[in-house]
Amino acid sequence: MPETASAPETRVLVASRNPKKLRELRRVLDAAGVVGIEPVGLDEIPPYPETPETGATFEENALIKARDGAAASGMPCIADDSGIAVDALSGMPGVLSARWSGRHGADAANTALLLAQLTDVPDDRRGGAFVSACALVVPGPDGGEAEEIVVRGEWRGRIAREPRGDGGFGYDPVFVPDDDTRSAAELTPEEKDARSHRGAALTRLVPALRALAQR
Ligand SMILES: O=P(O)(O)OP(=O)(O)OP(=O)(O)OC[C@H]1O[C@@H](n2cnc3c(O)ncnc32)[C@H](O)[C@@H]1O
Ligand SMILES: [Mg+2]
Numbered sequence: 001m002p003e004t005a006s007a008p009e010t011r012v013l014v015a016s017r018n019p020k021k022l023r024e025l026r027r028v029l030d031a032a033g034v035v036g037i038e039p040v041g042l043d044e045i046p047p048y049p050e051t052p053e054t055g056a057t058f059e060e061n062a063l064i065k066a067r068d069g070a071a072a073s074g075m076p077c078i079a080d081d082s083g084i085a086v087d088a089l090s091g092m093p094g095v096l097s098a099r100w101s102g103r104h105g106a107d108a109a110n111t112a113l114l115l116a117q118l119t120d121v122p123d124d125r126r127g128g129a130f131v132s133a134c135a136l137v138v139p140g141p142d143g144g145e146a147e148e149i150v151v152r153g154e155w156r157g158r159i160a161r162e163p164r165g166d167g168g169f170g171y172d173p174v175f176v177p178d179d180d181t182r183s184a185a186e187l188t189p190e191e192k193d194a195r196s197h198r199g200a201a202l203t204r205l206v207p208a209l210r211a212l213a214q215r
Pocket of ligand 1: 083098105130169171
């Protein structure tokens with residue numbers, strides 16, 4: 001029987017500069033088992049100018065990042081914009097989560113500031129949610145109009161009084177999911193992915209990714 005050559009994989013840029021988030025994105029895509037998609041990291045393509053993430057919503061920011069990546073690389077591009085929205089703070093830190101303490105990506109300082117702001121908030125009012133918006137932008141043929149999809153995932157929980165666990169990243173040590181007593185940083189990576197905002201959002205992108213792989 002003649003050997004059939006397998007179809008070439010569709011390369012998809014995964015545009016995140018946060019190594020721990022990138023690892024989660026790759027893991028969830030991997031677990032979704034979309035055949036024919038090859039995730040490519042930003043370190044595998046030449047640098048390009050990036051628009052500041054100044055959108056008012058997670059969705060806007062995810063699109064900003066995915067549009068930049070798709071335009072610069074010519075590849076379909078996935079980006080996540082995420083954060084923690086605390087009820088007692090009217091949804092803040094929200095889109096400002098990465099730089100809540102003033103320095104981008106300073107996880108321990110961001111978490112410490114959030115805890116300090118909630119010191120006087122009683123246990124029954126410490127609810128909040130992790131939110132992830134994931135955008136997929138597919139460049140149009142010959143520079144034509146791009147196809148854009150944005151999906152959202154949320155993960156409800158409450159803000160603990162002190163950090164626990166060393167898994168995950170960001171606010172994970174102070175976030176206790178509603179259906180657990182452990183913090184998100186105490187879950188295994190697989191447990192986090194199965195329940196997380198990012199897992200939920202990316203799962204909603206899977207049909208579009210399958211369609212992309214079959215083109
Ligand atoms: O924009 P990119 O390059 O993807 O990386 P980033 O870290 O700047 O990512 P965001 O702009 O989306 O900011 C999200 C911040 O929200 C927090 N965050 C998002 N998802 C989280 C998660 O699963 N667990 C804990 N904290 C999370 C964390 O502090 C992130 O830095
Ligand atoms: Mg960012």
